[in-house]
Amino acid sequence: MKALYPGSFDPITYGHLDILERAASLFDEVVVTVAVNTKKESVFTADERVKLIEKCLEGKSWSKNIVVDSFTGLLVDHAKKLNVNTLIRGVRQISDFEYEFRMALMNRKLAPTVDTVFLMPKEELTFVSATLVREVAYWGGDLDHFVPKLVAMELKKKFKDKTRPI
Ligand code: PNS
Numbered sequence: 289m290k291a292l293y294p295g296s297f298d299p300i301t302y303g304h305l306d307i308l309e310r311a312a313s314l315f316d317e318v319v320v321t322v323a324v325n326t327k328k329e330s331v332f333t334a335d336e337r338v339k340l341i342e343k344c345l346e347g348k349s350w351s352k353n354i355v356v357d358s359f360t361g362l363l364v365d366h367a368k369k370l371n372v373n374t375l376i377r378g379v380r381q382i383s384d385f386e387y388e389f390r391m392a393l394m395n396r397k398l399a400p401t402v403d404t405v406f407l408m409p410k411e412e413l414t415f416v417s418a419t420l421v422r423e424v425a426y427w428g429g430d431l432d433h434f435v436p437k438l439v440a441m442e443l444k445k446k447f448k449d450k451t452r453p454i
Contacts, residue, residue: 307378322358364399
């Protein structure tokens with residue numbers, strides 16, 4: 289069975305990679321899909337986010353059944369286009385659940401054959417979010433525990449002269 293793992297991935301974190309590894313072991317094929325037009329302003333362009341994910345997966349033995357792409361518009365339309373009926377979302381804490389629950393039900397209302405499967409990351413990653421990672425990066429904090437080195441390097445470049453908002 290094929291599954292779609294959508295998100296902003298601005299940028300990809302160890303939390304996302306943990307979810308992705310779990311999804312890759314549960315499904316025959318996983319498509320990680322980067323949302324291009326969300327309400328949020330992103331630090332990385334969609335292209336940059338896709339490339340960062342691809343680089344993070346390079347050489348990982350568990351990533352052979354994973355492909356990366358991007359989408360604009362409704363997620364369920366992308367799912368239909370790819371012929372996928374399963375969405376993957378990571379849930380870190382109960383506070384994530386309210387939003388995730390609403391989104392899953394909205395997506396199922398829009399596309400009744402599309403269901404969402406929630407996966408939990410390792411306990412020690414439950415506090416890691418791309419939003420907090422961007423904030424730590426902006427203020428020059430150590431990113432080693434939260435993102436792969438190559439992502440940390442790209443974040444540092446983005447916030448080098450603090451000319452962009454977090
Ligand atoms: O990583 P995020 O920001 O929590 O991901 C949210 C995302 C991109 C999965 C969600 O906002 C999304 O699916 N956006 C596309 C528009 C859409 O289909 N929204 C869901 C219907 S409510």
